Amino acid sequence: MKIFTIVLIFLLSLGQLQRVQLNNQLAFYLHDWLIVAFLIKELFTLILQRKKIIENLKKIKKSRKKIFLIFTGLVFSSWILAFNTESFDWRAILYLARFVSYLIFVYLLQKKLQNKSWLWRLVSFNLLLLGFIQYLFLPDLRFLIYEGYDDHFYRLTSTILDPAFTGLIFVFNLNFYLWQKKKNWALIALFALGLLLTYSRSSYLAFLLSSLVLIFKNQGYDKKAVLALLLVFFACLPFLPKKSGGDGVNLLRKTSVEARLSNDQEILQSMSSTQWLFGQGLFVPTQNRELNEKIPSHSHFADNIFVFLLSNLGILGTIALFILLWQIGNFGQKKNLVLLTSLVTNAMFNNALTQSFVLLIFLGFYYSED
Numbered sequence: 001m002k003i004f005t006i007v008l009i010f011l012l013s014l015g016q017l018q019r020v021q022l023n024n025q026l027a028f029y030l031h032d033w034l035i036v037a038f039l040i041k042e043l044f045t046l047i048l049q050r051k052k053i054i055e056n057l058k059k060i061k062k063s064r065k066k067i068f069l070i071f072t073g074l075v076f077s078s079w080i081l082a083f084n085t086e087s088f089d090w091r092a093i094l095y096l097a098r099f100v101s102y103l104i105f106v107y108l109l110q111k112k113l114q115n116k117s118w119l120w121r122l123v124s125f126n127l128l129l130l131g132f133i134q135y136l137f138l139p140d141l142r143f144l145i146y147e148g149y150d151d152h153f154y155r156l157t158s159t160i161l162d163p164a165f166t167g168l169i170f171v172f173n174l175n176f177y178l179w180q181k182k183k184n185w186a187l188i189a190l191f192a193l194g195l196l197l198t199y200s201r202s203s204y205l206a207f208l209l210s211s212l213v214l215i216f217k218n219q220g221y222d223k224k225a226v227l228a229l230l231l232v233f234f235a236c237l238p239f240l241p242k243k244s245g246g247d248g249v250n251l252l253r254k255t256s257v258e259a260r261l262s263n264d265q266e267i268l269q270s271m272s273s274t275q276w277l278f279g280q281g282l283f284v285p286t287q288n289r290e291l292n293e294k295i296p297s298h299s300h301f302a303d304n305i306f307v308f309l310l311s312n313l314g315i316l317g318t319i320a321l322f323i324l325l326w327q328i329g330n331f332g333q334k335k336n337l338v339l340l341t342s343l344v345t346n347a348m349f350n351n352a353l354t355q356s357f358v359l360l361i362f363l364g365f366y367y368s369e370d
Helices: 002-018 030-048 050-058 062-084 091-112 118-137 142-147 163-179 185-198 201-217 223-235 255-269 273-278 305-328 334-347 356-367
Strands: 019-023 026-029
Touching (some): 002 030, 062 273, 091 356, 118 185, 118 356, 163 201, 163 334
């Protein structure tokens, strides 16, 4: 278990550097194979404990079982409709398999970690250090455009190679450290500085809204200190370095917003009446995002989370998903509400739900109890 944990931390800290591109449309991460190995090992343990598992399954409320079956039925219905219209993409099965594997993996791993968050905080801290190194010594990442990444210039991206997703991971950590009764202000300052240097406005907004939720929901804690941090953070924005002069460091830039809106509008306008009800298929990549056959594609879905859900699941599937999440999401824990606010806010502008590292670290913090 110690060797597994060390290797997992190492691979996750490498971020996109351990991505293996099979072709322009298909890739995997080395940590995915590690997760598969872990799940296979745990499967044998679960087989030995099958009687206990069956007993626990019987204890699940019938209403939860029904809504789960309804949601599953709608997912397969959307896939069947996509198959009949010859728009189904077999990568959808891989995306779903990875999503479910991540959910199960983090849940089982957290049990072994006694519901502590130290692993996810260590990975995040490594990403922060590597981010500072990248920003200082390799600020020009425009050459990565030929590998399917955006052409970032003088922005902290770390090994994730995307400032919006890196910024969101930093926000998760700020949520955690600000939630603690005894605050580690040194780490808070470092993650706040890292967040500033991403120039990610969606992450800034996620930090703002989640901090406000924390202030109003976290009773008996030092609210003035959190509010003071927010004021200092946003007061620093006008003084951020503008050395590159590129559009990426311009916080008033409109090009990225217009591109996202155009993409989401195109997806919605292309949907038929049947697809509005049942969706185009869960995790079925949208055709308008397959831009260049010679360059690997990293973006397959709508940028906005609600457009993503509507286009994938339709109105019926989206409603069923919300009901299911309401029943099993454990939103009663206020710290989970803070984390969820960060994720959803950022996902209004970036497809965070299908980003491997964001999803794993979010689930790690969400399942932890410290």
